[in-house]
Amino acid sequence: MTNARYAPPSIPRIARRVLAAGRIGICVIALLAAVGCARTPPETALRNTIAALQQNLEARDTGAVHAVFDDDFVGPDGMDRRAARHLATALLLRHRQVGLTPGPLDVQLQGDDRARVRTTVAVTGGSGALLPERAGAYRIDSAWRRRGDDWTLLSLQWEAVGD
Structure with missing residues (x-):
């Protein structure tokens, strides 16, 4: 028995549906590609x-x-990366609690892969009691290098504020 009401869709109607679905698919792929390829601007990535x-x-x-x-880090008095890592570890071991309150960052991009950042930072450290045992403010001058998508600290200088 055949159903007299059923008529298969015509080829042009199917073709229009396929083309419409294809256009939607292409738009979705283009949108995903644009989102996936979007890079964080250098200054934003550095601030992050x-x-x-x-x-x-x-x-x-x-x-x-x-x-x-x-890898090419240089600090005060010729401090290299290894010495800087040891200093950071010693400071973190010395104080159970460390607090940093930076002032505004003055970021100066030098192309897309280098930057200089200056700021003043209030630093506190202590045993974790209510009040810090040590506190100081420092002027920080740092140089940064972008390697791929990552920013690394190339050099660092600091001086105590008020000395």
Whole structure:
């Protein structure tokens, strides 16, 4: 028995549906590609790295702190990467609680892969009691290098404010 009311869709109607679905698919793929390819602007990525460094210092995460130092890092008096990592570890071991309150960041991009950042930071440290045992303010001058998608600390200078 055949159903007289049923008529298979015509080829042009099917073709229109396939083309419409194809256009929608192409738009979705293009949108996903645009979102996936979008890179964080260099200054935003650097500010995010500095914010993460602050959080890692306060959390006393030495591994994450060490990862920020560039292979070519140079600090005061010729301090190299290894010495900087040891100093950071010693400071974090010395104080059970570390607090950092940075002032505004003065970020000066030098192309897409280099930057200089200046700020003043209030630093506190202690045993975790209500009041910190040590506190000081420092002027920080740092140089950063972008390697791929990551910013690394290339150099760091600091001086106590008021000295």
